Amino acid sequence: MTCPEARALLDRLLDGALDPVEERALGDHLAACATCRGRADAEGRLEAAIAGALSEPGPDADAAWERAMARLPAPRRSRAPVVAAAAGLLLAGAAALWLALPRHREVDLAAALLACHGDLLANRVTLTEAPIGEACRSLRSRIEGLPKLPPALPEGFILAGSGVCYRDGTPIGYLAVHRGAAPLSVAVLPPASRAAFPEAWARVESPGGLFHCRASGLSFCAFRADDGLAAALGDVSPADLEALAGAWRR
Amino acid sequence: MSDLCDEFRALCEAVRRPLLAFCRHAVWRADDAEDLLQSALLTAWRRFGEFRPGTNFRAWVFRIAALEARNVNRRSRGAPLPEEEPPGRAPDVVEMLEREWDYEALLADPETVVARLSGEVRVALGTLTPNERSVLLLRAIGDLAYREIGDALSMPLGSVMGFLSRARRKMRERLTEAARARGLVGESPRGSP
Known part of the structure; x- marks a missing residue:
């Protein structure tokens, strides 16, 4: 490794972001080159000094913190079983079955898709509007090993847009779908997502290959899609999500 | 105060100083720093049910703060955004x-x-x-x-x-x-x- 090559890696060394091969090669170089070793040390100190300067909260910060904390509304729910929230849901005929579903906290992919859904509702995502065939080609060209999308969604489901989102560095094929007025978020993942979402994979690889749960008052359903995985989430019935899953499972 | 509220406050307290500093520097107008802090904490509190205990709260709450910073800056009518610099004369x-x-x-x-x-x-x-x-x-x-x-x-x-x-x-x-x-x-x- 030359000195310019070593210096190009110094920032990532500071960030602990080198892969093992780079780390070994850079370590060998620094052990032999006092100039680069000095540079690495000095740039580390410079970045720490800049971070230190930026980490000053500023005047009146503590008072602002107390004001912000004081304005938080009272809690509406607890981690204990949600009796009050459940009371409203008991109006529906299928509520008893729905409430028996496990909570999303147990499933990694449900939490990730819930975050995507929050971004969708807050208009924080940029999606491409295209027919499903075109969305399929676009997503598969951007995510290696992504399972195919079905040629069409079931009747009553409309594809609003598609794109790629990232959770923990894992790319997810994302579809925004409408079921009447209800927006749904759909995630499609390649086999390589197994390491990022082990819980969801374990659930869909059990008999039946389809898994339901609740996620912050919404329905969540994960299912196998070819050799990959897909999941849907929204304010609709589990039966609706199962109908959507049917498009992949035909 | 509920257990949930106590848990939320304790987790926030652990990131108090860096979160305050982030809110101070992430806004384009200094006057918006407190708005950002309030929006970030309020959104984090409303979505606390989505936080998975045992995972990285710091990363979770900073993600919310970063999203809120975009919204606050978009709403703000402050100074124009710095843009990518046009290629200037190359130094000799x-x-x-x-x-x-x-x-x-x-x-x-x-x-x-x-x-x-x-x-x-x-x-x-x-x-x-x-x-x-x-x-x-x-x-x-x-x-x-x-x-x-x-x-x-x-x-x-x-x-x-x-x-x-x-x-x-x-x-x-x-x-x-x-x-x-x-x-x-x-x-x-x-x-x-």
Whole structure:
């Protein structure tokens, strides 16, 4: 490794972001080159000094913190079983079955898709509007090993847009779908997502290959899609999500 | 106070100082810092049911703060955003040598130089593009890993690394220029003042 090559890696060394091969090669170089070793040390100190300067909260910060904390509304729910929230849901005929579903906290992919859904509702995502065939080609060209999308969604489901989102560095094929007025978020993942979402994979690889749960008052359903995985989430019935899953499972 | 509220407050308290600093620097208008802090904490509280106990609360709450910063800055009618600089005249060899010499002089005692340039650090930060600024703040203040930054900003890892690299280069260049202007560095290799 030359000195310019070593210096190009110094920032990532500071960030602990080198892969093992780079780390070994850079370590060998620094052990032999006092100039680069000095540079690495000095740039580390410079970045720490800049971070230190930026980490000053500023005047009146503590008072602002107390004001912000004081304005938080009272809690509406607890981690204990949600009796009050459940009371409203008991109006529906299928509520008893729905409430028996496990909570999303147990499933990694449900939490990730819930975050995507929050971004969708807050208009924080940029999606491409295209027919499903075109969305399929676009997503598969951007995510290696992504399972195919079905040629069409079931009747009553409309594809609003598609794109790629990232959770923990894992790319997810994302579809925004409408079921009447209800927006749904759909995630499609390649086999390589197994390491990022082990819980969801374990659930869909059990008999039946389809898994339901609740996620912050919404329905969540994960299912196998070819050799990959897909999941849907929204304010609709589990039966609706199962109908959507049917498009992949035909 | 409920257990849930206590748990939320305890987790927030652990990130109080970096979150305050992030809110201070992530807004384009200084007046918006408290708005951002309130929006970030309120959104985090409303979505606390989605937080998975045992996972990284710091990364989770900074992700929310980064999203809220975008919203606050979008609403703000402050100064226009810094844009990508048009390609200017390429420095000649002498200028490049002088800049490198000044930078190396700064590196001889970075803590002292940065301490004397604390105001210029904020000015330099203000010249970064929004993505450069967000990535740098999440790394320097939030102490987030590249993957967590990419997650927070819905950005691939390669983009995170690119923005961070450009942000650091610009900060170093601006601080070196400021140090030279303040006479903290400036002995050129040619011996001229």
